[in-house]
Amino acid sequence: xxxxxxxxxxxxxxxxxxxxxxxxKQANVDVISAYPITPQTFVVETLxxxxxxxxxxxxxxxxxxxxxxxxxxxxxxxxxxRTFTATASQGLAYMWxxxxxxxxxxxxxxxxxxxxxxxxxxxxxxxxxxxFGMRDAGWIMFNGEEAQExxxxxxxxxxxxxxxxxxxxxxxxxxxxxxxxxxxxxxxLNDDVVKEFLGVRTTGxxxxxxxxxxxxxxALQDSYFEFKRQQYEAMxxxxxxxxxxxxxxxxxxxxxxxxxxxxxxxxxxxCIVAMGSTVGTARHAVKNLREKGEKVGVVGILQYRPWxxxxxxxxxxRFKRIIVMEKVMSPGARAGPVYEDITATLYPNYNVKMIxxxxxxxxxxxxxxxxxxxxxxxxxxxxxxxxxxxYFYGVRGE
Amino acid sequence: xxTTVTWRExxxxxxxAGGTSEKYKTGNxxxxxxxxxxxxxxxCLICWLYCPEPAIIRKGNEVKIDYDYCKGCGxxxxxxxxxAITMVPEEI
Numbered sequence: 001x002x003x004x005x006x007x008x009x010x011x012x013x014x015x016x017x018x019x020x021x022x023x024x025k026q027a028n029v030d031v032i033s034a035y036p037i038t039p040q041t042f043v044v045e046t047l048x049x050x051x052x053x054x055x056x057x058x059x060x061x062x063x064x065x066x067x068x069x070x071x072x073x074x075x076x077x078x079x080x081x082r083t084f085t086a087t088a089s090q091g092l093a094y095m096w097x098x099x100x101x102x103x104x105x106x107x108x109x110x111x112x113x114x115x116x117x118x119x120x121x122x123x124x125x126x127x128x129x130x131x132f133g134m135r136d137a138g139w140i141m142f143n144g145e146e147a148q149e150x151x152x153x154x155x156x157x158x159x160x161x162x163x164x165x166x167x168x169x170x171x172x173x174x175x176x177x178x179x180x181x182x183x184x185x186x187x188x189l190n191d192d193v194v195k196e197f198l199g200v201r202t203t204g205x206x207x208x209x210x211x212x213x214x215x216x217x218x219a220l221q222d223s224y225f226e227f228k229r230q231q232y233e234a235m236x237x238x239x240x241x242x243x244x245x246x247x248x249x250x251x252x253x254x255x256x257x258x259x260x261x262x263x264x265x266x267x268x269x270x271c272i273v274a275m276g277s278t279v280g281t282a283r284h285a286v287k288n289l290r291e292k293g294e295k296v297g298v299v300g301i302l303q304y305r306p307w308x309x310x311x312x313x314x315x316x317x318r319f320k321r322i323i324v325m326e327k328v329m330s331p332g333a334r335a336g337p338v339y340e341d342i343t344a345t346l347y348p349n350y351n352v353k354m355i356x357x358x359x360x361x362x363x364x365x366x367x368x369x370x371x372x373x374x375x376x377x378x379x380x381x382x383x384x385x386x387x388x389x390x391y392f393y394g395v396r397g398e
Numbered sequence: 399x400x401t402t403v404t405w406r407e408x409x410x411x412x413x414x415a416g417g418t419s420e421k422y423k424t425g426n427x428x429x430x431x432x433x434x435x436x437x438x439x440x441x442c443l444i445c446w447l448y449c450p451e452p453a454i455i456r457k458g459n460e461v462k463i464d465y466d467y468c469k470g471c472g473x474x475x476x477x478x479x480x481x482a483i484t485m486v487p488e489e490i
Contacts, residue, residue, distance in 0.1 A: 106411030212416040227412045229405035
């Protein structure tokens with residue numbers, strides 16, 4: 001890392017949850033409202049400590065449910081505040097209607113999601129069912145692979161959300177327990193650097209008694225569609241804004257983010273696609289496979305919504321085979337959501353054989369050997385042309 | 399809301415300048431309309447208190463139904479202690 005960039009930051013060891021709380025404190029939010037839920041709880045516990053100890057001058061609102069948590073933050077955001085909430089799993093499911101209110105009202109709320117499985121049966125461990133469940137809610141969606149990415153994305157999330165061309169809520173997801181509870185070293189920007197990067201919120205709706213307006217109005221057949229079309233455009237605008245923010249953040253921190261993370265892809269014939277902590281495991285597996293002469297690479301998804309269409313088109317059209325690993329199932333669908341995003345991106349000009357694997361539900365562990373097994377089986381299935389359905393990995397009886 | 403405004407010009411996030419509910423007349427939702435018999439009315443103002451819209455206009459102790467906004471729910475007729483309000487079917 002360049003000396004100038006190093007001088008702007010410090011090395012710190014925190015859990016993924018505390019890395020998020022640290023970023024939120026540095027972002028100097030005005031209002032936090034949340035309800036505890038495993039594995040996110042430590043985010044808001046740490047934030048409440050910051051507020052109590054006077055390290056963060058924010059209003060911390062205790063509420064009786066996640067539905068209320070997001071609703072409280074929506075109200076605060078409408079008042080012009082910089083706001084934050086965090087949740088996981090059932091908590092996110094309980095927020096569902098308010099998710100659409102936040103994006104429809106064009107509020108730059110930032111939310112952390114310690115990704116966790118959904119009931120039933122009840123399970124507290126990581127998969128991406130909650131994350132993909134909010135796919136169409138109109139939120140910008142990022143996924144951090146470890147504490148460093150999660151911290152950086154949380155800081156950048158405020159910048160992106162509050163850009164006047166965007167004004168949409170942002171969710172930063174990271175794997176429950178695997179990232180949320182693991183203590184790792186990472187670089188955090190110094191407080192003054194974050195302060196300068198983010199400034200204070202000046203954009204978006206702001207309730208003003210001297211200029212009364214109605215928010216959350218009834219909009220029927222004559223106007224609802226126009227409001228939604230405008231909201232769609234904000235997500236399109238976000239593509240450019242994210243690119244700009246990534247670039248600016250890269251200049252400050254020395255860490256240059258891209259929507260899709262590539263590893264050993266330049267000459268790869270087969271590409272393994274993953275999201276979250278599995279991306280690191282897949283890199284390790286690919287390193288081993290490369291030593292045995294396999295032409296394989298990894299693509300990790302950092303930016304899920306807006307889906308990076310151009311980047312995905314250029315990247316994925318290069319491979320002979322794509323093996324998508326999904327920690328979510330979409331019963332009755334042709335395949336998982338990422339598989340469908342990639343096929344839709346490449347359509348109609350593609351010859352690549354695509355295989356979808358559902359793995360790791362409810363926190364079922366995926367070691368590097370698991371990725372190697374998926375690669376070998378996926379390659380064989382692709383070469384036989386058996387691409388007509390999604391396959392399972394790591395479930396007994398399969 | 400003007401029906402000529404496109405998505406490019408429409409206000410952000412479904413917000414509008416105040417006072418729109420005044421322009422939104424709900425009187426045509428009505429199936430039956432309340433009619434006050436002022437001979438029976440004792441000006442107790444109970445109908446005015448109970449109207450959820452509020453579509454009963456009060457001036458001093460005098461009450462008048464505002465048919466531009468009355469949705470015809472019938473609560474006033476139900477609550478009137480003197481049975482001075484009758485629900486009359488609207489003619490089409």
